[in-house]
Amino acid sequence: MEKISYTCIVCPKSCKGELIVKDNNEFETSGYICKRGIEYAINEYRSPKRMLTTTVKMLNGTFSNLPVVSDNEVDKDKLFACLNYLYSTKLEAPIKEGDIIVANILNTGVNIIAARDMKIKS
């Protein structure tokens, strides 16, 4: 039997709970006050994922960095590799909010999307 504490980050209540993994690989939970928290704890144990948000350097934009966001959650163990890839990426304006900046980043199946418009610097 294994007992792991996770704080649910699905909503601002931030319930602190425990996931018990029984010897037959069934789960028990305590402390989570809704089904989403139970699902969160089980997913954290099996395959933790996170949304990715960061900025990417612009070569000729009105601002020097473009905010970007993933269109789905990325496996937590690939998050830093994806961030490093984006830190070494340079973009050219113009860019429209919602444009795909990087498709299928590092074969994760996740696209990186522009979070705002970026015009060419005049």
Ligand code: SF4
């Ligand atoms: S368990 Fe439910 S109520 Fe508690 S933080 Fe998670 S989503 Fe929110």
